[in-house]
Amino acid sequence: MNRAGKDGNGQPRIGVYVCHCGTNIAATVDVEAVREYAEGLPGVKVSRAYKYMCSDPGQELIKEDIRASGLERVVVASCSPSLHEATFRRATAEGGINPYYFQMVNIREHDSWVHTDVAEATAKARDLVRAAVHRVRFHKPLERARVAINPAVMVVGGGIAGIHAALTLANAGKKVYLVEREPSIGGHMAQFDKTFPTLDCAACILTPKMTEVRSNPNITLWTLAEVDKVDGYVGNFTVTVRHKPRFIIEEACVGCMECIEACVFRRGKSPDEFNLGLNMRKPIYISFPQAVPQVVVIDQEACIEFRTGRCKKTCVEVCADRNAIDFTQTETFDTVEVGAVILGTGFKTFDPRRVPSYGYGVYDNVYTSMEVERLVNASGPTEGHVTLRNGRTPQTVGILHCIGSRDVNTNEYCSRVCCMYSLKLAHLLKEKTGAEIYNFYIDIRAAGKGMEEFYNRVAEEGVHFIRGKVADVYPEAGKTGRVVLQAEDTLLGRVRKIPVDMVVLATGLEPQADAEAVRRTFNITCAGGGFFMERHPKLAPVSTFTDGIFLAGCCQGPKDIPDTVAQAGAAAAEALALVDKGFVEMEPNTAYVVTEECSGCKTCIPLCPYTAITRVDGKAQINPVLCKGCGTCVAACPSGSIRQNLFEDEEIYEEILGVLADA
């Protein structure tokens, strides 16, 4: 084994650059002291401090010193390598030496921002710089390998995010696989009636995009499908998709819906999922009139043929020579190769049963906002007439904001859309019923284009606003069928009890129930709250820490339709920029075998998760294309004959010695 200092390549000339980052570093770390200290370290020829190393003049310092002072190694102590490692490697290369002759020291995120004592923070910065100076001597010149990219893209989730991303990519001429688990694309947006603040009809603006997906020759649309497995890496993912049986041959079905009419069930007996169970549907059904694809689906759980095998199969009769119904369909799998993946897997709404005091599921006239979306919708269960479960039209309606949002007992975050959709529902309910409407709110959050104006408009329409959170919902005395909303009006400073015919719970947005499983399948990270984590909250909002996987829409966090579409467009653009380039450069941190030292013991072979190691002529051999550079084989090799580029044993030993060597 090569140990620290025993196999160094001489004493190269090193340049050290310590960044002030304005006051971000300089306020806590004595930058000048660190610079001065670095100057005295062996091999250091140039040591400078600069206000912003990442700026053009900062980078120019490095390039100029390489040229003028013949620097052979560069160390920059500044922010996290996840931010600017690439910047400084590029500057190093532009100065004329190999970009991997560079080492970055994180003295901002790991030091100045997390400590307050200047002496201690400065000591830490000195230790870290010293370790980097030790380490960088052992760096070797490396080349980035180029791997061809598969230009196809997979979009997971067929809501407005997925639809918009898929169309953008397809219009750019890229092959797109759009995978949706429900029988139709459209997502939550298809369930909405109008959209705030402009009151466009959701179906009117969504349906054309849905049919465009169907007709675009570059898009392969897979509904009732889920991603089962993802292998590979950026540019070359292998995705296995599981198709659930529809029991309908999609190509043969013309969407005439005669089978639904003909079904032996006179009336539906299964809750209609699209209408949130407000009405019943038959075992053979179409999710909603504008569904794409316009193809029916059979619910295996409810269909008599599946349950007893003795149905008259009137549906098959009426389908006649189209022969679209196939009871023998089973789960099938498809495996496709794609270069990038966009996740637009959306959200679920908060289940208000988790807060029993709101009486959801107990009192008939307590509804969720999604249910009300369907009630006010012309294609909904009541054809747009706002009729309560007891058949009456409400005269008074209470809309309760922040259900499952801004509450330490449920979700701490603001779901961002509830204020505005509550205002929209208030407007629609008022328009349709003339009812008195009471909004119980904590704050009205009407940020964004046209939002505050819409709030003012709804207020002028005579909708009441009560600043206070409803503490209790209970039935009014005397069997009136109404419930009383009790809340402290924090502006009046007293408790109010308002009897209403209908309660609307403005439920918040949560990650999908299986977000955790999806996250694991795609090897990405979840932020607090369970939404998928973006690479950088400001500067890489649609990228993830896994190259080639992008995010769009509410899977990344609650947002409204305009923001979702904007983000989906951004994700499509990022994916396009990636696959259109034609190749991807791989980080050269792969492992390799020093064949003469390999004893052929085979310890490494089963450790590799990518089967990159094989035994050839009694010696281990690593396929650099398959190796992803985790280094687990390197740590396990008993003879030390497996090495890892960028993380060579001596480089790490030098770092250990470096941080521990006393000042």
Place this chain on the structure above:
Amino acid sequence: MPEPTENPQGSAADGWEPRIVAFFCNWCTYLAADLAGTSRMKYAPNARVIRVMCSGRIDPQFVMEAFAHGADGVLIGGCHFGDCHYQSGNHKALRRFRLLQRVLIGLGIEEERIRLEWISAAEADKLRDVMNDMVARLKALGPLELRVPAEGFPELEALEEVTA
């Protein structure tokens, strides 16, 4: 949650501060430390972080080397099970850690001096708490006192020659 204090026992008084070498994986724990930074959380400044791509890269010899050169504690940070960027590197890290811990105990190094924690990229608060907690425990333990032979530890090459 412990208060985000630095050096709860004060450094000037006794003059001794535990030195921790931390090995963090690139994808979870290193990013958690970045997030702690961007969130401006405050924690004890005793650890020096060395970045590796995966906790599976951490050779037990790295840990031995750190102790041999004056570390009072070694912290290893990786991804939670099921979250490993390389599928299962963290499982391998755990396997080696268990064995290493036994070896260290055999050498008279208290088991609290080496710590393995799964800290995801979102768990900055956990990172802060682990850092503070480890410093507090090491302070209670005191400096690592290895009985170093007068001529120093034998060089590894020499040992390899013996075993060859």
